[in-house]
Amino acid sequence: MNAITFRGVGDVRLEEAPDPKVVDAGDVVIRITTSAICGSDLHQYHGRGGGLVEPGAVMGHEFMGVVEEVGAGVREVRAGDRVIVPFSVSCGTCEWCRERLPTQCTTTGRAVFGGRFGHVFPGGQAEYIRVPFADHLCEKVPADMSDEEAIFLGDILSTGYFCAENGGIRPGDSVAVFGAGPVGLLAMQSAQLFGPARLFAVDRVGYRLTRAEECGAEAVHLDRGDPGDQLRALTGGRGPDVVLECVGHETPFAQAIHAVRPGGTVSSVGVYVETSMGFPVREAFFKDLRLHMGICNARNYIKPLMPLVRRGKLTPTLIITHTMPLGEAPWGYAIFDRKQDQAIKVMLKP
Ligand SMILES: [Zn+2]
Ligand SMILES: [Zn+2]
Structure with missing residues:
Protein backbone atom coordinates (compact mmCIF):
# COMPACT_ATOMS: atom_id res chain seq x y z
CA MET A 1 0.00 0.00 0.00
CA ASN A 2 0.95 3.66 -0.25
CA ALA A 3 1.77 5.49 2.96
CA ILE A 4 3.45 8.65 4.23
CA THR A 5 6.66 7.64 5.96
CA PHE A 6 9.15 9.48 8.14
CA ARG A 7 12.61 9.63 6.56
CA GLY A 8 14.35 12.24 8.67
CA VAL A 9 13.94 15.76 10.00
CA GLY A 10 11.65 17.70 7.65
CA ASP A 11 11.45 14.72 5.32
CA VAL A 12 8.24 12.72 4.90
CA ARG A 13 7.58 10.78 1.71
CA LEU A 14 4.96 8.79 -0.13
CA GLU A 15 6.37 5.28 -0.14
CA GLU A 16 5.34 1.67 -0.48
CA ALA A 17 4.73 0.17 2.98
CA PRO A 18 3.69 -3.36 4.03
CA ASP A 19 -0.04 -4.07 3.76
CA PRO A 20 -1.53 -4.18 7.29
CA LYS A 21 -2.96 -7.54 8.32
CA VAL A 22 -4.96 -8.95 11.17
CA VAL A 23 -2.31 -10.13 13.65
CA ASP A 24 -4.28 -10.68 16.87
CA ALA A 25 -7.83 -11.98 17.10
CA GLY A 26 -9.06 -8.57 18.32
CA ASP A 27 -7.71 -6.66 15.31
CA VAL A 28 -9.42 -5.13 12.33
CA VAL A 29 -7.91 -3.67 9.17
CA ILE A 30 -9.46 -0.40 8.06
CA ARG A 31 -9.42 1.05 4.55
CA ILE A 32 -8.75 4.69 5.29
CA THR A 33 -11.07 7.19 3.62
CA THR A 34 -9.72 10.37 5.26
CA SER A 35 -6.72 11.23 7.40
CA ALA A 36 -5.22 14.51 8.58
CA ILE A 37 -1.97 16.13 9.66
CA CYS A 38 -1.89 17.06 13.36
CA GLY A 39 0.18 19.72 15.10
CA SER A 40 1.86 16.99 17.12
CA ASP A 41 2.93 15.31 13.84
CA LEU A 42 5.10 18.41 13.43
CA HIS A 43 7.08 17.47 16.57
CA GLN A 44 7.83 14.18 14.85
CA TYR A 45 8.58 16.00 11.59
CA HIS A 46 11.14 18.18 13.39
CA GLY A 47 12.62 15.30 15.36
CA ARG A 48 11.84 17.00 18.68
CA GLY A 49 10.29 15.69 21.88
CA GLY A 50 9.86 12.07 22.91
CA GLY A 51 8.44 9.11 21.03
CA LEU A 52 10.29 9.67 17.77
CA VAL A 53 9.73 7.04 15.13
CA GLU A 54 12.32 5.13 13.11
CA PRO A 55 12.94 6.07 9.48
CA GLY A 56 10.36 4.30 7.33
CA ALA A 57 7.62 4.40 9.99
CA VAL A 58 4.12 5.29 8.77
CA MET A 59 3.01 8.67 10.14
CA GLY A 60 -0.27 9.94 11.48
CA HIS A 61 -2.84 9.36 14.20
CA GLU A 62 -5.91 11.13 12.80
CA PHE A 63 -7.77 8.82 10.45
CA MET A 64 -11.08 7.14 9.78
CA GLY A 65 -12.41 4.65 7.29
CA VAL A 66 -14.24 1.45 6.52
CA VAL A 67 -13.52 -1.91 8.16
CA GLU A 68 -12.26 -4.43 5.60
CA GLU A 69 -10.86 -7.36 7.58
CA VAL A 70 -11.99 -8.57 10.98
CA GLY A 71 -10.14 -10.80 13.46
CA ALA A 72 -11.80 -13.94 14.78
CA GLY A 73 -12.21 -12.48 18.28
CA VAL A 74 -13.95 -9.23 17.27
CA ARG A 75 -17.60 -9.11 18.39
CA GLU A 76 -18.96 -5.59 17.85
CA VAL A 77 -17.31 -4.43 14.65
CA ARG A 78 -18.16 -5.87 11.23
CA ALA A 79 -16.70 -5.64 7.75
CA GLY A 80 -18.22 -2.62 6.02
CA ASP A 81 -18.66 -0.58 9.22
CA ARG A 82 -17.56 3.02 8.88
CA VAL A 83 -15.60 3.90 12.01
CA ILE A 84 -13.60 6.57 13.81
CA VAL A 85 -10.69 5.58 16.07
CA PRO A 86 -8.95 7.69 18.76
CA PHE A 87 -5.30 8.72 18.39
CA SER A 88 -4.08 6.65 21.35
CA VAL A 89 -3.96 2.86 21.31
CA SER A 90 -5.55 1.30 24.39
CA CYS A 91 -6.76 -2.12 25.39
CA GLY A 92 -9.93 -1.22 27.27
CA THR A 93 -9.30 -3.73 30.05
CA CYS A 94 -6.12 -2.83 32.01
CA GLU A 95 -6.27 -0.96 35.30
CA TRP A 96 -5.95 2.51 33.73
CA CYS A 97 -8.35 1.79 30.89
CA ARG A 98 -10.92 0.71 33.48
CA GLU A 99 -10.27 4.02 35.27
CA ARG A 100 -11.24 5.74 31.98
CA LEU A 101 -7.64 6.83 31.35
CA PRO A 102 -6.94 5.00 28.08
CA THR A 103 -3.95 7.24 27.31
CA GLN A 104 -2.25 5.59 30.31
CA CYS A 105 -2.88 2.05 29.00
CA THR A 106 -0.25 -0.33 30.41
CA THR A 107 -0.98 -3.05 27.82
CA THR A 108 0.13 -0.84 24.92
CA GLY A 109 2.65 1.22 26.90
CA ARG A 110 0.68 4.46 26.25
CA ALA A 111 1.02 3.92 22.52
CA VAL A 112 -0.15 6.38 19.88
CA PHE A 113 -0.80 5.39 16.26
CA GLY A 114 2.18 6.46 14.19
CA GLY A 115 4.26 7.24 17.30
CA ARG A 116 6.76 5.41 19.42
CA PHE A 117 5.74 5.85 23.02
CA GLY A 118 5.22 2.20 23.88
CA HIS A 119 4.39 -0.54 21.44
CA VAL A 120 4.73 0.66 17.87
CA PHE A 121 1.56 0.81 15.76
CA PRO A 122 1.93 2.14 12.21
CA GLY A 123 0.01 5.35 11.56
CA GLY A 124 -3.00 6.41 9.54
CA GLN A 125 -1.56 8.60 6.79
CA ALA A 126 -1.86 5.56 4.57
CA GLU A 127 -4.33 3.55 2.52
CA TYR A 128 -4.89 0.95 5.26
CA ILE A 129 -4.24 0.56 8.98
CA ARG A 130 -4.32 -2.25 11.51
CA VAL A 131 -6.37 -1.31 14.58
CA PRO A 132 -5.95 -3.61 17.61
CA PHE A 133 -8.56 -3.93 20.40
CA ALA A 134 -11.11 -3.07 17.73
CA ASP A 135 -14.21 -3.61 19.85
CA HIS A 136 -12.89 -1.04 22.31
CA LEU A 137 -11.32 1.46 19.89
CA CYS A 138 -13.73 1.63 16.93
CA GLU A 139 -16.80 3.86 17.13
CA LYS A 140 -19.35 3.56 14.33
CA VAL A 141 -20.09 6.74 12.40
CA PRO A 142 -23.68 7.40 11.30
CA ALA A 143 -24.23 7.65 7.55
CA ASP A 144 -25.45 11.26 7.83
CA MET A 145 -22.04 12.44 9.12
CA SER A 146 -19.31 13.24 6.62
CA ASP A 147 -15.73 12.10 7.22
CA GLU A 148 -14.83 15.73 7.82
CA GLU A 149 -17.48 16.04 10.55
CA ALA A 150 -16.43 12.82 12.27
CA ILE A 151 -12.66 12.57 12.01
CA PHE A 152 -11.70 15.20 14.59
CA LEU A 153 -13.63 13.36 17.30
CA GLY A 154 -10.63 11.00 17.40
CA ASP A 155 -8.24 13.73 18.49
CA ILE A 156 -8.38 17.48 18.14
CA GLY A 294 -2.82 16.81 30.33
CA ILE A 295 -3.40 14.64 27.33
CA CYS A 296 -7.00 14.09 26.30
CA ASN A 297 -8.52 10.66 26.74
CA ALA A 298 -10.24 11.11 23.40
CA ARG A 299 -11.85 7.67 23.50
CA ASN A 300 -14.15 8.94 26.26
CA TYR A 301 -15.37 11.91 24.22
CA ILE A 302 -16.14 10.40 20.81
CA LYS A 303 -19.62 9.17 21.70
CA PRO A 304 -20.80 12.15 23.80
CA LEU A 305 -19.55 14.79 21.32
CA MET A 306 -20.91 13.10 18.20
CA PRO A 307 -24.49 14.42 18.64
CA LEU A 308 -23.16 17.94 19.19
CA VAL A 309 -21.53 17.81 15.77
CA ARG A 310 -24.59 16.21 14.12
CA ARG A 311 -26.84 18.98 15.49
CA GLY A 312 -24.48 21.75 14.48
CA LYS A 313 -23.54 22.84 18.03
CA LEU A 314 -19.93 22.19 17.04
CA THR A 315 -18.76 22.81 13.46
CA PRO A 316 -15.29 21.28 13.30
CA THR A 317 -15.23 21.49 9.48
CA LEU A 318 -14.70 25.25 9.85
CA ILE A 319 -10.98 24.70 10.51
CA ILE A 320 -10.29 22.77 7.29
CA THR A 321 -8.23 24.79 4.82
CA HIS A 322 -6.73 22.12 2.55
CA THR A 323 -7.78 18.74 1.20
CA MET A 324 -5.24 16.90 -0.93
CA PRO A 325 -4.36 13.43 -2.20
CA LEU A 326 -2.19 11.38 0.17
CA GLY A 327 0.77 11.75 -2.19
CA GLU A 328 0.79 15.52 -1.66
CA ALA A 329 1.23 15.16 2.10
CA PRO A 330 4.91 16.29 1.99
CA TRP A 331 3.66 19.65 0.68
CA GLY A 332 0.84 19.57 3.24
CA TYR A 333 3.37 19.15 6.04
CA ALA A 334 5.50 21.97 4.68
CA ILE A 335 2.70 24.57 4.44
CA PHE A 336 1.19 23.57 7.79
CA ASP A 337 4.60 23.77 9.47
CA ARG A 338 5.51 27.14 7.93
CA LYS A 339 1.98 28.57 8.21
CA GLN A 340 2.00 29.20 4.47
CA ASP A 341 -0.93 29.29 2.07
CA GLN A 342 -3.17 30.15 5.06
CA ALA A 343 -2.92 26.55 6.24
CA ILE A 344 -4.78 25.56 9.39
CA LYS A 345 -5.92 21.98 8.89
CA VAL A 346 -4.71 19.76 6.09
CA MET A 347 -6.81 16.73 5.14
CA LEU A 348 -5.45 13.77 3.17
CA LYS A 349 -7.42 11.52 0.85
CA PRO A 350 -5.79 8.14 0.15
ZN1 LIG B 1 -2.97 14.82 17.27
ZN1 LIG C 1 -5.36 -0.61 28.73
Whole structure:
Protein backbone atom coordinates (compact mmCIF):
# COMPACT_ATOMS: atom_id res chain seq x y z
CA MET A 1 0.00 0.00 0.00
CA ASN A 2 0.95 3.66 -0.25
CA ALA A 3 1.77 5.49 2.96
CA ILE A 4 3.45 8.65 4.23
CA THR A 5 6.66 7.64 5.96
CA PHE A 6 9.15 9.48 8.14
CA ARG A 7 12.61 9.63 6.56
CA GLY A 8 14.35 12.24 8.67
CA VAL A 9 13.94 15.76 10.00
CA GLY A 10 11.65 17.70 7.65
CA ASP A 11 11.45 14.72 5.32
CA VAL A 12 8.24 12.72 4.90
CA ARG A 13 7.58 10.78 1.71
CA LEU A 14 4.96 8.79 -0.13
CA GLU A 15 6.37 5.28 -0.14
CA GLU A 16 5.34 1.67 -0.48
CA ALA A 17 4.73 0.17 2.98
CA PRO A 18 3.69 -3.36 4.03
CA ASP A 19 -0.04 -4.07 3.76
CA PRO A 20 -1.53 -4.18 7.29
CA LYS A 21 -2.96 -7.54 8.32
CA VAL A 22 -4.96 -8.95 11.17
CA VAL A 23 -2.31 -10.13 13.65
CA ASP A 24 -4.28 -10.68 16.87
CA ALA A 25 -7.83 -11.98 17.10
CA GLY A 26 -9.06 -8.57 18.32
CA ASP A 27 -7.71 -6.66 15.31
CA VAL A 28 -9.42 -5.13 12.33
CA VAL A 29 -7.91 -3.67 9.17
CA ILE A 30 -9.46 -0.40 8.06
CA ARG A 31 -9.42 1.05 4.55
CA ILE A 32 -8.75 4.69 5.29
CA THR A 33 -11.07 7.19 3.62
CA THR A 34 -9.72 10.37 5.26
CA SER A 35 -6.72 11.23 7.40
CA ALA A 36 -5.22 14.51 8.58
CA ILE A 37 -1.97 16.13 9.66
CA CYS A 38 -1.89 17.06 13.36
CA GLY A 39 0.18 19.72 15.10
CA SER A 40 1.86 16.99 17.12
CA ASP A 41 2.93 15.31 13.84
CA LEU A 42 5.10 18.41 13.43
CA HIS A 43 7.08 17.47 16.57
CA GLN A 44 7.83 14.18 14.85
CA TYR A 45 8.58 16.00 11.59
CA HIS A 46 11.14 18.18 13.39
CA GLY A 47 12.62 15.30 15.36
CA ARG A 48 11.84 17.00 18.68
CA GLY A 49 10.29 15.69 21.88
CA GLY A 50 9.86 12.07 22.91
CA GLY A 51 8.44 9.11 21.03
CA LEU A 52 10.29 9.67 17.77
CA VAL A 53 9.73 7.04 15.13
CA GLU A 54 12.32 5.13 13.11
CA PRO A 55 12.94 6.07 9.48
CA GLY A 56 10.36 4.30 7.33
CA ALA A 57 7.62 4.40 9.99
CA VAL A 58 4.12 5.29 8.77
CA MET A 59 3.01 8.67 10.14
CA GLY A 60 -0.27 9.94 11.48
CA HIS A 61 -2.84 9.36 14.20
CA GLU A 62 -5.91 11.13 12.80
CA PHE A 63 -7.77 8.82 10.45
CA MET A 64 -11.08 7.14 9.78
CA GLY A 65 -12.41 4.65 7.29
CA VAL A 66 -14.24 1.45 6.52
CA VAL A 67 -13.52 -1.91 8.16
CA GLU A 68 -12.26 -4.43 5.60
CA GLU A 69 -10.86 -7.36 7.58
CA VAL A 70 -11.99 -8.57 10.98
CA GLY A 71 -10.14 -10.80 13.46
CA ALA A 72 -11.80 -13.94 14.78
CA GLY A 73 -12.21 -12.48 18.28
CA VAL A 74 -13.95 -9.23 17.27
CA ARG A 75 -17.60 -9.11 18.39
CA GLU A 76 -18.96 -5.59 17.85
CA VAL A 77 -17.31 -4.43 14.65
CA ARG A 78 -18.16 -5.87 11.23
CA ALA A 79 -16.70 -5.64 7.75
CA GLY A 80 -18.22 -2.62 6.02
CA ASP A 81 -18.66 -0.58 9.22
CA ARG A 82 -17.56 3.02 8.88
CA VAL A 83 -15.60 3.90 12.01
CA ILE A 84 -13.60 6.57 13.81
CA VAL A 85 -10.69 5.58 16.07
CA PRO A 86 -8.95 7.69 18.76
CA PHE A 87 -5.30 8.72 18.39
CA SER A 88 -4.08 6.65 21.35
CA VAL A 89 -3.96 2.86 21.31
CA SER A 90 -5.55 1.30 24.39
CA CYS A 91 -6.76 -2.12 25.39
CA GLY A 92 -9.93 -1.22 27.27
CA THR A 93 -9.30 -3.73 30.05
CA CYS A 94 -6.12 -2.83 32.01
CA GLU A 95 -6.27 -0.96 35.30
CA TRP A 96 -5.95 2.51 33.73
CA CYS A 97 -8.35 1.79 30.89
CA ARG A 98 -10.92 0.71 33.48
CA GLU A 99 -10.27 4.02 35.27
CA ARG A 100 -11.24 5.74 31.98
CA LEU A 101 -7.64 6.83 31.35
CA PRO A 102 -6.94 5.00 28.08
CA THR A 103 -3.95 7.24 27.31
CA GLN A 104 -2.25 5.59 30.31
CA CYS A 105 -2.88 2.05 29.00
CA THR A 106 -0.25 -0.33 30.41
CA THR A 107 -0.98 -3.05 27.82
CA THR A 108 0.13 -0.84 24.92
CA GLY A 109 2.65 1.22 26.90
CA ARG A 110 0.68 4.46 26.25
CA ALA A 111 1.02 3.92 22.52
CA VAL A 112 -0.15 6.38 19.88
CA PHE A 113 -0.80 5.39 16.26
CA GLY A 114 2.18 6.46 14.19
CA GLY A 115 4.26 7.24 17.30
CA ARG A 116 6.76 5.41 19.42
CA PHE A 117 5.74 5.85 23.02
CA GLY A 118 5.22 2.20 23.88
CA HIS A 119 4.39 -0.54 21.44
CA VAL A 120 4.73 0.66 17.87
CA PHE A 121 1.56 0.81 15.76
CA PRO A 122 1.93 2.14 12.21
CA GLY A 123 0.01 5.35 11.56
CA GLY A 124 -3.00 6.41 9.54
CA GLN A 125 -1.56 8.60 6.79
CA ALA A 126 -1.86 5.56 4.57
CA GLU A 127 -4.33 3.55 2.52
CA TYR A 128 -4.89 0.95 5.26
CA ILE A 129 -4.24 0.56 8.98
CA ARG A 130 -4.32 -2.25 11.51
CA VAL A 131 -6.37 -1.31 14.58
CA PRO A 132 -5.95 -3.61 17.61
CA PHE A 133 -8.56 -3.93 20.40
CA ALA A 134 -11.11 -3.07 17.73
CA ASP A 135 -14.21 -3.61 19.85
CA HIS A 136 -12.89 -1.04 22.31
CA LEU A 137 -11.32 1.46 19.89
CA CYS A 138 -13.73 1.63 16.93
CA GLU A 139 -16.80 3.86 17.13
CA LYS A 140 -19.35 3.56 14.33
CA VAL A 141 -20.09 6.74 12.40
CA PRO A 142 -23.68 7.40 11.30
CA ALA A 143 -24.23 7.65 7.55
CA ASP A 144 -25.45 11.26 7.83
CA MET A 145 -22.04 12.44 9.12
CA SER A 146 -19.31 13.24 6.62
CA ASP A 147 -15.73 12.10 7.22
CA GLU A 148 -14.83 15.73 7.82
CA GLU A 149 -17.48 16.04 10.55
CA ALA A 150 -16.43 12.82 12.27
CA ILE A 151 -12.66 12.57 12.01
CA PHE A 152 -11.70 15.20 14.59
CA LEU A 153 -13.63 13.36 17.30
CA GLY A 154 -10.63 11.00 17.40
CA ASP A 155 -8.24 13.73 18.49
CA ILE A 156 -8.38 17.48 18.14
CA LEU A 157 -12.10 18.14 18.69
CA SER A 158 -12.08 15.94 21.78
CA THR A 159 -8.89 17.68 22.93
CA GLY A 160 -10.38 21.13 22.40
CA TYR A 161 -13.52 20.17 24.29
CA PHE A 162 -11.49 18.58 27.10
CA CYS A 163 -9.49 21.81 27.41
CA ALA A 164 -12.67 23.91 27.67
CA GLU A 165 -14.29 21.49 30.10
CA ASN A 166 -11.21 21.53 32.35
CA GLY A 167 -11.42 25.32 32.40
CA GLY A 168 -14.64 25.03 34.45
CA ILE A 169 -16.20 27.87 32.42
CA ARG A 170 -19.34 29.31 34.02
CA PRO A 171 -22.00 31.36 32.20
CA GLY A 172 -20.85 34.97 31.94
CA ASP A 173 -17.14 34.19 32.28
CA SER A 174 -14.49 35.76 30.12
CA VAL A 175 -12.32 33.14 28.43
CA ALA A 176 -9.03 33.59 26.57
CA VAL A 177 -7.67 30.90 24.28
CA PHE A 178 -3.93 30.98 23.62
CA GLY A 179 -3.25 29.58 20.15
CA ALA A 180 -5.64 29.83 17.20
CA GLY A 181 -4.42 26.66 15.51
CA PRO A 182 -6.66 23.63 14.98
CA VAL A 183 -6.96 22.69 18.67
CA GLY A 184 -7.32 26.30 19.79
CA LEU A 185 -10.13 26.96 17.30
CA LEU A 186 -11.98 23.84 18.44
CA ALA A 187 -11.40 24.83 22.09
CA MET A 188 -13.07 28.16 21.20
CA GLN A 189 -16.07 26.41 19.67
CA SER A 190 -16.27 24.15 22.72
CA ALA A 191 -15.92 27.06 25.16
CA GLN A 192 -18.97 28.68 23.54
CA LEU A 193 -21.09 25.74 24.72
CA PHE A 194 -20.47 26.79 28.34
CA GLY A 195 -21.93 30.28 27.85
CA PRO A 196 -19.03 32.70 28.29
CA ALA A 197 -19.83 36.40 28.00
CA ARG A 198 -16.58 37.08 26.19
CA LEU A 199 -14.16 34.92 24.29
CA PHE A 200 -10.69 36.04 23.22
CA ALA A 201 -8.25 34.40 20.82
CA VAL A 202 -4.54 35.12 21.30
CA ASP A 203 -2.17 34.45 18.39
CA ARG A 204 0.25 36.22 16.09
CA VAL A 205 -0.92 34.78 12.77
CA GLY A 206 -3.46 37.08 11.16
CA TYR A 207 -5.34 34.52 9.08
CA ARG A 208 -5.75 32.26 12.11
CA LEU A 209 -7.17 35.13 14.15
CA THR A 210 -9.64 35.79 11.33
CA ARG A 211 -10.79 32.16 11.61
CA ALA A 212 -11.04 32.63 15.40
CA GLU A 213 -13.37 35.58 14.84
CA GLU A 214 -15.58 33.23 12.82
CA CYS A 215 -15.74 31.09 15.98
CA GLY A 216 -17.06 34.11 17.86
CA ALA A 217 -13.78 35.18 19.47
CA GLU A 218 -12.29 38.67 19.76
CA ALA A 219 -8.76 38.74 18.36
CA VAL A 220 -5.81 39.62 20.59
CA HIS A 221 -2.74 40.04 18.41
CA LEU A 222 0.57 39.13 20.07
CA ASP A 223 2.39 41.73 17.94
CA ARG A 224 0.41 44.46 19.73
CA GLY A 225 2.01 43.92 23.13
CA ASP A 226 1.91 41.69 26.16
CA PRO A 227 -1.18 39.46 25.95
CA GLY A 228 -1.85 39.73 29.71
CA ASP A 229 -1.87 43.54 29.50
CA GLN A 230 -4.12 43.45 26.43
CA LEU A 231 -6.54 41.02 28.07
CA ARG A 232 -6.69 43.05 31.30
CA ALA A 233 -7.43 46.17 29.26
CA LEU A 234 -10.28 44.29 27.57
CA THR A 235 -11.76 42.97 30.84
CA GLY A 236 -11.89 46.09 32.98
CA GLY A 237 -8.50 45.39 34.51
CA ARG A 238 -9.41 41.96 35.89
CA GLY A 239 -8.00 39.48 33.40
CA PRO A 240 -9.93 36.54 31.98
CA ASP A 241 -11.61 34.10 34.37
CA VAL A 242 -10.36 31.15 32.35
CA VAL A 243 -7.35 30.76 30.06
CA LEU A 244 -7.15 27.80 27.68
CA GLU A 245 -3.55 27.15 26.62
CA CYS A 246 -3.48 25.35 23.25
CA VAL A 247 0.12 25.86 22.11
CA GLY A 248 2.41 23.84 24.38
CA HIS A 249 5.50 25.95 24.98
CA GLU A 250 7.05 27.66 27.96
CA THR A 251 6.19 31.19 26.81
CA PRO A 252 2.43 30.81 26.26
CA PHE A 253 2.16 28.75 29.43
CA ALA A 254 3.78 31.56 31.44
CA GLN A 255 1.67 34.16 29.59
CA ALA A 256 -1.47 32.21 30.49
CA ILE A 257 -0.55 32.37 34.18
CA HIS A 258 0.25 36.08 33.92
CA ALA A 259 -3.03 36.77 32.12
CA VAL A 260 -5.57 34.86 34.23
CA ARG A 261 -7.43 36.73 36.96
CA PRO A 262 -6.83 35.95 40.64
CA GLY A 263 -8.62 32.71 41.49
CA GLY A 264 -9.00 31.89 37.81
CA THR A 265 -8.27 28.68 35.93
CA VAL A 266 -5.58 27.80 33.42
CA SER A 267 -6.28 24.68 31.36
CA SER A 268 -3.44 23.48 29.16
CA VAL A 269 -3.54 20.88 26.37
CA GLY A 270 -0.61 21.95 24.20
CA VAL A 271 1.82 19.07 23.64
CA TYR A 272 5.09 20.16 25.27
CA VAL A 273 8.40 19.21 23.71
CA GLU A 274 10.17 20.47 26.82
CA THR A 275 10.70 17.79 29.49
CA SER A 276 10.85 20.53 32.12
CA MET A 277 10.58 24.29 31.96
CA GLY A 278 10.41 27.51 33.90
CA PHE A 279 7.15 28.17 35.65
CA PRO A 280 5.96 31.43 37.31
CA VAL A 281 5.22 29.45 40.42
CA ARG A 282 5.12 32.34 42.90
CA GLU A 283 2.59 34.19 40.78
CA ALA A 284 0.52 31.05 40.32
CA PHE A 285 0.58 30.43 44.08
CA PHE A 286 -0.28 33.97 45.16
CA LYS A 287 -2.99 34.23 42.52
CA ASP A 288 -4.79 31.21 43.97
CA LEU A 289 -5.25 29.87 40.47
CA ARG A 290 -6.37 26.43 39.39
CA LEU A 291 -4.22 24.61 36.88
CA HIS A 292 -5.23 21.61 34.82
CA MET A 293 -3.04 20.06 32.16
CA GLY A 294 -2.82 16.81 30.33
CA ILE A 295 -3.40 14.64 27.33
CA CYS A 296 -7.00 14.09 26.30
CA ASN A 297 -8.52 10.66 26.74
CA ALA A 298 -10.24 11.11 23.40
CA ARG A 299 -11.85 7.67 23.50
CA ASN A 300 -14.15 8.94 26.26
CA TYR A 301 -15.37 11.91 24.22
CA ILE A 302 -16.14 10.40 20.81
CA LYS A 303 -19.62 9.17 21.70
CA PRO A 304 -20.80 12.15 23.80
CA LEU A 305 -19.55 14.79 21.32
CA MET A 306 -20.91 13.10 18.20
CA PRO A 307 -24.49 14.42 18.64
CA LEU A 308 -23.16 17.94 19.19
CA VAL A 309 -21.53 17.81 15.77
CA ARG A 310 -24.59 16.21 14.12
CA ARG A 311 -26.84 18.98 15.49
CA GLY A 312 -24.48 21.75 14.48
CA LYS A 313 -23.54 22.84 18.03
CA LEU A 314 -19.93 22.19 17.04
CA THR A 315 -18.76 22.81 13.46
CA PRO A 316 -15.29 21.28 13.30
CA THR A 317 -15.23 21.49 9.48
CA LEU A 318 -14.70 25.25 9.85
CA ILE A 319 -10.98 24.70 10.51
CA ILE A 320 -10.29 22.77 7.29
CA THR A 321 -8.23 24.79 4.82
CA HIS A 322 -6.73 22.12 2.55
CA THR A 323 -7.78 18.74 1.20
CA MET A 324 -5.24 16.90 -0.93
CA PRO A 325 -4.36 13.43 -2.20
CA LEU A 326 -2.19 11.38 0.17
CA GLY A 327 0.77 11.75 -2.19
CA GLU A 328 0.79 15.52 -1.66
CA ALA A 329 1.23 15.16 2.10
CA PRO A 330 4.91 16.29 1.99
CA TRP A 331 3.66 19.65 0.68
CA GLY A 332 0.84 19.57 3.24
CA TYR A 333 3.37 19.15 6.04
CA ALA A 334 5.50 21.97 4.68
CA ILE A 335 2.70 24.57 4.44
CA PHE A 336 1.19 23.57 7.79
CA ASP A 337 4.60 23.77 9.47
CA ARG A 338 5.51 27.14 7.93
CA LYS A 339 1.98 28.57 8.21
CA GLN A 340 2.00 29.20 4.47
CA ASP A 341 -0.93 29.29 2.07
CA GLN A 342 -3.17 30.15 5.06
CA ALA A 343 -2.92 26.55 6.24
CA ILE A 344 -4.78 25.56 9.39
CA LYS A 345 -5.92 21.98 8.89
CA VAL A 346 -4.71 19.76 6.09
CA MET A 347 -6.81 16.73 5.14
CA LEU A 348 -5.45 13.77 3.17
CA LYS A 349 -7.42 11.52 0.85
CA PRO A 350 -5.79 8.14 0.15
ZN1 LIG B 1 -2.97 14.82 17.27
ZN1 LIG C 1 -5.36 -0.61 28.73
